[in-house]
Amino acid sequence: MKPSPSPLIPSNTSLTLPPSLLPPFSPSVSNLLTANCVAQAMQKIDVQNPNVQVINIKKVGTQDRYRVILSDGTHYIQGMLATQLNQLVVDNQLVENAIICLKEFITNVVQDKTVLILLKCEIVSTHPVKIGNPTEVYKADVAAGSSNKPVGGMYDAPPPAPAAGGSSNYSNPYQNQASRSASGGGSAPTGRSGLSSNIIPVSQLNPYQNKWVIKGRITNKGDMRTWNNAKGEGCLFSIDILDASGMDIRGTFFKEDANKWFNVLEVDKVYTFSGGRLKVANPQWNKCKCQHEITFDRSTDIQLCEEDASIQQNIFDFSQIVKLESIEPESIIDIIGVVASISPVTSITAKKTGNELKKCELTVMDDSDAQVNVTLWGKKAETAENEFAGCPVVAFKGLKVSDYGGRSCGTLMSSAILKGPRIPETERIQSWFQNRGANATVKNLSTGGGGAGRVETFESRKTVSAIRNEQLGYNEKPDWLSFKATISFIKKDKEGGPWYPACPNAEEPCRNMCKVISTSDDHWQCEKCNKQYDKCTRRYIFSATFADNTSTCWASMFNDQALALLGGHTADELNEWMQNGDYDKFEKVFDDALFTDWIVKAKVKSELVSEEQRVKTTAYSISPVDYAKESRDLLKAIKGLQ
Numbered sequence: 001m002k003p004s005p006s007p008l009i010p011s012n013t014s015l016t017l018p019p020s021l022l023p024p025f026s027p028s029v030s031n032l033l034t035a036n037c038v039a040q041a042m043q044k045i046d047v048q049n050p051n052v053q054v055i056n057i058k059k060v061g062t063q064d065r066y067r068v069i070l071s072d073g074t075h076y077i078q079g080m081l082a083t084q085l086n087q088l089v090v091d092n093q094l095v096e097n098a099i100i101c102l103k104e105f106i107t108n109v110v111q112d113k114t115v116l117i118l119l120k121c122e123i124v125s126t127h128p129v130k131i132g133n134p135t136e137v138y139k140a141d142v143a144a145g146s147s148n149k150p151v152g153g154m155y156d157a158p159p160p161a162p163a164a165g166g167s168s169n170y171s172n173p174y175q176n177q178a179s180r181s182a183s184g185g186g187s188a189p190t191g192r193s194g195l196s197s198n199i200i201p202v203s204q205l206n207p208y209q210n211k212w213v214i215k216g217r218i219t220n221k222g223d224m225r226t227w228n229n230a231k232g233e234g235c236l237f238s239i240d241i242l243d244a245s246g247m248d249i250r251g252t253f254f255k256e257d258a259n260k261w262f263n264v265l266e267v268d269k270v271y272t273f274s275g276g277r278l279k280v281a282n283p284q285w286n287k288c289k290c291q292h293e294i295t296f297d298r299s300t301d302i303q304l305c306e307e308d309a310s311i312q313q314n315i316f317d318f319s320q321i322v323k324l325e326s327i328e329p330e331s332i333i334d335i336i337g338v339v340a341s342i343s344p345v346t347s348i349t350a351k352k353t354g355n356e357l358k359k360c361e362l363t364v365m366d367d368s369d370a371q372v373n374v375t376l377w378g379k380k381a382e383t384a385e386n387e388f389a390g391c392p393v394v395a396f397k398g399l400k401v402s403d404y405g406g407r408s409c410g411t412l413m414s415s416a417i418l419k420g421p422r423i424p425e426t427e428r429i430q431s432w433f434q435n436r437g438a439n440a441t442v443k444n445l446s447t448g449g450g451g452a453g454r455v456e457t458f459e460s461r462k463t464v465s466a467i468r469n470e471q472l473g474y475n476e477k478p479d480w481l482s483f484k485a486t487i488s489f490i491k492k493d494k495e496g497g498p499w500y501p502a503c504p505n506a507e508e509p510c511r512n513m514c515k516v517i518s519t520s521d522d523h524w525q526c527e528k529c530n531k532q533y534d535k536c537t538r539r540y541i542f543s544a545t546f547a548d549n550t551s552t553c554w555a556s557m558f559n560d561q562a563l564a565l566l567g568g569h570t571a572d573e574l575n576e577w578m579q580n581g582d583y584d585k586f587e588k589v590f591d592d593a594l595f596t597d598w599i600v601k602a603k604v605k606s607e608l609v610s611e612e613q614r615v616k617t618t619a620y621s622i623s624p625v626d627y628a629k630e631s632r633d634l635l636k637a638i639k640g641l642q
């Protein structure tokens, strides 16, 4: 290989392997290496997923951290694996001389050297030996050509520090002091006067920086929570911090730090934050955009700042309330509207923990002429009546959509609530609310109660096994689900037939529902309307099993569902056949119904049966499968998987 005079090789130069290395390696392996991508990365030139060779892997420090040396065959550079990549080394997937594709990385300056921090990579192949004879890339060599382009896709990486005496053309309002000070060589961010120049964007925070300052607005402050387990006890709370670049990050305080800061920090105020440990965020619990989160500790310093209009109050992506009808349950959404009413606070006992939970429901309406219930929990529920008195405009961020009672929304631990946000939407909603006619009708999406008003969609359908797997039926209120299943057994052998004699009075209070008793003189006595009748109306009642590919369940069937199942033959009709000895006709009705497919909407509730909790499933409605529609839905779902 012809050694390059400088690392600044034009990007179109292709790497040529030394002839001695070519055989026995296939040319495809040599082609994996993009020429000089290390040098390019150093220069912030966009390199789309460069392939590099890992020529050395070394565990450093007491913590599980891996230092790697990355080579493009011409130059090498030091790198660190972000902790989420450690497993690749542990699993022996990332081994020395392996060729990897860099998917996401950031650059950092440590001890005057630029280090690549690998956030995401893919193993391309293993390789028996080091390719080429790469030389180290020094930041001084590339600083002259430094540009300001982001590298590694989504990461807005810090620029390389300018070489001594050189100048950087980097024009970001943030300055990159913090990463330099991490080397100990630069000036540490001390003293108020120098603070602002040390502030870095939240996006630049990473676990390899010791000293950093960020400035942001607290958009959300969680309740103080406590834990008490075998390992001990303590308390914690979290805040979400939004910076001027629109990136937010979660920060958590524990124990004495939690006690120290909980009453000091206020939502919607702007602070500078420094000191604390950074780690990779768990997206399951942390909905902030930043991939890292902060654990604040004893070294943490937080200073209140003047209001800074360059930092938004929060970043919202509002959905119109009327549109929630077509939004899938479990979606996380933002809404803004007038809190028109507040329910009294109730408390429920959490099934898992046995803890009492306060709960309150707000009715929120917006200018899409629709309203929806929003459930608040805990402290937020207790203070709701004072907080939201007088029909204020309130923005809700990160609500979870549920199909309980039509459509409703619930707050999560991560949800933020902002009363009267300083955004144009507030004024728009306010004036709509004031100007709307007294008789204006608002569509209510939360019909309450659950069950009948539910929207059943293909997407929300579950399997029969969900009844057991999701432990349905153990809540205070019944659980509802819908599934597609085949009827596999009908229990029709009850003495006298799978029905009961009901009052023929179709009006209130009997509505053909209540049971009547046969009298000695062949009449029917109804206790409810207190009358005797010559005839009764027979209503089906029996159990049946529904099966799908996951499981089988017993379900109670009542008259309406049975009529649908049995082709409209009434219980009176079947009873007459029985009386006439037409057993074959009776049997045929049930035989015809067996192994037919249905969409079942069912209610699941556990009941105490001889001192044992048993889950009882009741078919609330059944409808035959529309195979054409079903096929369309399935095709759509398959497409969604691709």
Ligand SMILES: [Zn+2]
Pocket: 503, 504, 505, 510, 514, 526, 527, 528, 529, 530, 531
């Ligand atoms: Zn009656």
